[in-house]
Amino acid sequence: MLSEISPTALHAWLEDTTRPAPYLLDVREDWEFAHCHLANSQLMPMHTVPLQMNKLPDDVPLVVICHHGVRSYQVGQYLVQAGFDEVLSLAGGVAAWADQVDPGMPRY
Template sequence: MIGEISVRELADWLADDSRPQPLLLDVREDWELERCQIAGSRQIPMNLIPLRHNELPDDVTIVTICHHGVRSYQVALFLQNAGFDAVLSLKGGVDAWASNIDPAMAHY
């Protein structure tokens, strides 16, 4: 089972300089990132994860991000099966982030 993290938990984590910061892995398509994104995130579109997951560090927690949390959950499961130990999926995705954390962020 994949762990999920709420947008509030992630926002608190990102604001806490005493904690090692996670890698924010945005798995959405280019056109989606052009509309909005969480600052500091790194993009690898979902369809390229099987080809590029070896580019990801295995010594930090990875938080996968998508629009509503479905694709990110699937990518987190793939990464876990590929041997990554610390993977979380952002529950509700950027839509929940825009609604609850950053009201200036565009919705789509």
């Protein structure tokens, strides 16, 4: 089952050096990613996921990211159904990340 993670919980996880970092999968379009993204996130636009999911690691948790959390939730559900074990969707997407974690992040 797919779960969501809040921006503040993801930030705490990324700052915790005792915990293995998740794979940050950004499923927005190229122009959105170019405008703003979380550090160390990897771009794989939503429509390309079915053809490229074999490139995703299956040994670390995946955190799926989009603008407001809708696309990431859909992709996360798809990945869970495809057999990935640990998949989380960033609740509220990069918009919530900018509101709760990084007020300097560009918005759109």
